[in-house]
Amino acid sequence: MSLTDHIAGIGRSAIASVTGLGSAGLMLWGAIARVPKPRKGIPLLIKQLYVIGVQSMVIILVSGLFIGMVLALQGYNILVGFGTEDSLGPMVALSLLRELGPVVTALLFAGRAGSALTAEIGLMKSTEQLSSLEMMAIDPLRQIIAPRFWAGVISLPLLALMFTAVGIYGGHIVGVEWKGIDSGSFWSILQASVEWRQDIVNCVIKSLVFAVVVTWIALYRGYNVIPNPEGISRATTQTVVQSSLAVLALDFLLTAMMFGS
């Protein structure tokens, strides 16, 4: 009896997760397939770009600076043992562009903007603002979900590039100004070893993928919230946990595809 219950339970949760994936897909499709009139859509998008992108800048820039500085300090201590401390520039730049920039930005974005999106949409749902849009013959997917989705997808790659740039500057502060590496060789070796296609384009591709996944999870969790305080708190937690795990797992896949061979 208990064994069959157990198997039935596995089946139920499998069905539930496939159903969830399906309805999340339908939500995303509903949001991006119906393009609004530019006159109405663009002001909504600009507002969300401000809330999701611009307001996340402080945490992204400060974290980027510190991560670059820590990276440079640890890197310097290792490299100086081999007498190759001049390669500090490419070490910092490549670690940031290839991994830390997109990944840490996406993780911070999930915590800062993703959780806010889930809570906002969850509250809109539980106060029946979404229903009330529907009853006014206005599609909430187009009015509420779509501008937030596009704002996330546009913001995150830009934030990742800012994070990386500030991180490299942080590396410069530690390496050149504190530890006394020659500024000319820091920049010239860095410039020579960073490739446009391999490093910068891949950085943007990674963060675009993370942007879609994190924003999608955040919006779906909010849109599908159980409308009570416990439900909203659960949904917010799920957003952060699921999107962080998704970012880390996808990062491995993408890295294997980009740098594996």
Add this chain to the structure above:
Amino acid sequence: MINERADDDATPLVEIEHLAFSRGSHVIYEDVSLSIPKGKVTAIMGPSGIGKTTLLKLIGGQLQPDRGNIKVDGIDVHQCSRSELFELRKRMSMLFQSGALFTDMNVFDNVAFALREHSGLPEAIIKRIVLMKLEAVGLRGAAKMMPSELSGGMQRRAALARAIALEPELILYDEPFAGQDPISMGVLVKLIRELSDALNLTSVVVSHDVQEVLGIADYVYVLADKRIIAHGTPEELRLADNPKLKQFIGGEPDGPVPFHFPAPDYQKEMLGELN
């Protein structure tokens, strides 16, 4: 004059036939049929938790019934296309129990929202319409306030102004009196009745506030046990001798509708004889 209009010959705006609806395994309606005449105030009453809000969401096409159909002005809400449904929704509006004002905009913009989306009117005219609607609910002075600054009663009046902004033919009121103090209750009762008469609106009021509802409704349906147990004009219902109806209208705690939720035997459970 109003009572003369309350004849059966009025054409129905909303017709519900053999409606069945359930959430999961929980059956909410088994077989509900009712019709809502044009230009009248029709009330749907019943104890809380009976799914009265669900009925409004079914009429608005937000939920799909298991069986049966709902027609609004001859159009089947659940069979028509999405764009037909959206066109239909422009002709109806719903006053949510919570008000459901958009919390990120002020009262004026809330009322103007649907007008800006659908009417295509220039802003100068929209402004006049919004001020007229706010004047009608007595909140013209609160136009620049945010929803969070309003009291519960004012929020509901602002939501009412928003609901009538597009001059709908049908308004669905979800528990308009719940949680209101006597003064704002009186204001809402007066507003609903006046709007209905002045604009010739069709109103559906879902409520369990018996006296207020009997005071304004032209026709009343009483829901209980997943179906309609009584219907008639308020006078007819007051005189009816159905025991369930009497209990509900008289507000008696126990009767045919039991005070206790079904439970195992009290004595046995207290003595620990149940497992």
